[in-house]
Amino acid sequence: MKRIYKRTVAALLVVVLFVCGFGLYLFRYIKDGDEWVTFAVNRHAYTNGVLTTGSIYDRNGELLAGIEDGGRVFSDDYTVRRATLHVVGDAEGNIGTGLLTSYATTLMGYDLINGAYSRTGEGNSIYTTLDAELCATALNALGGSKGAVVVYNYETGEVVCMVSAPGFDPNDPPEIDGEDDRYDGAYINRAISSTFTPGSIFKVVTLAAAIENLPDLWDKTFTCTGEIEVGGEIITCSGVHGTIGIEDALAMSCNVAFAQLSLELGAEKIERYAEKAGLLDSFDLGKLTVAGGRYDRAPEGSADLAWSGIGQYNDLVNPLAMARYMGAIAAQGRAANPQLIDKVRTPLGLPGAITWPSGHTRLMSSSTADTLKQMLRYNVTSYYGEWRFPGLAVCAKSGTAEVAEGDAPHAWFTGFLDDPENPYAFAVIVENGGWGVSVAGAVANQVLQQLVYG
Ligand SMILES: [Zn+2]
Incomplete structure (x- = not known):
């Protein structure tokens, strides 16, 4: 009896160990499977460290990154290559948020059930929501300045334009020396990963x-x-704005008025609204993470508190988060969650990944959204000038954000079109660009004109 008991215990122990071991393997497979296959020596998918499987297209089927003679090739248009660089990524994988790196498993056709099933060398095709020509227009409009341009559909969530500068030609990647200011942050997609002082x-x-x-x-x-x-x-x-009500205080961007409002509201309330606006927490853009912003509570009655409600002090916001906030104002307080991937197709043209509808996030009440919408329209009709945006129902706020002493301020322009046919929200930042409306507003207008009128 005693012997049988001992044997049973031993057998049970083996079973328990096996189950634990298998469980651990399964856990690691699910957790790290992606990394195992994307490990650059996986010869099915990589050649000399470069992912040589899978293609990336824009929303119109224009090739942004493909395979030719077993090597990685990019768009044959020089401007499109540079304008879509940060979304697509570079062959060497220096741009970590680029789809070539962040969606490597999708491009290979890897999944947990089948492993890397696409062994034809072709890989999957990712169709992005981007319009490559629009991205090229945005890059040209930045005119060599550093910054970011984001335009997205606030009904569907599709990001049609996302440009970050500086960049480079992925066909001819530069040797970047850390001291070289021309390539300052060239591997970073500012639209997704950076935050900036928002100013007004x-x-x-x-x-x-x-x-x-x-x-x-x-x-x-x-x-x-x-x-x-x-x-x-x-x-x-x-300026010297005289005696004004709240509508003109916003339109003229009066610091005196907003300093008083900030002191009356207090830091906690402003922080709560920055958080509700979706500007403080990071959020997902598919497999990517959009950078969270910053709002520090300054002491009651202090100049820092006044500045914090004016978008200075330690305030920081991300451009895509700002565009989403504007989208919420346009859409009764509910913003479509931004998305970059339209669909994934296998070499046989079948769906290569399940793409969920992006969903919506409520960032404010619908009545507050309506009030803000009217005021943002008033900014344009009364102060910025409709002549800056011919034929477009632009609702917007400009910003001229003071940065380091001696440097020109960052120029911001963010808003949306109040147009059911063209439901687009946008954010433009031109680093050290100067005056918000004239600099960033002009970039926004060029991109929106092309988007609406072609
Ligand atoms: Zn003033």
């Missing part, structure tokens, strides 16, 4: 907080003499 575009967030928390907002008047003293410091304004 952040006033929309402070305004949203004021609309919902200050019942007398519409009766308030602000008197701007060009500056205001807060906590012993002088907050300067871009």
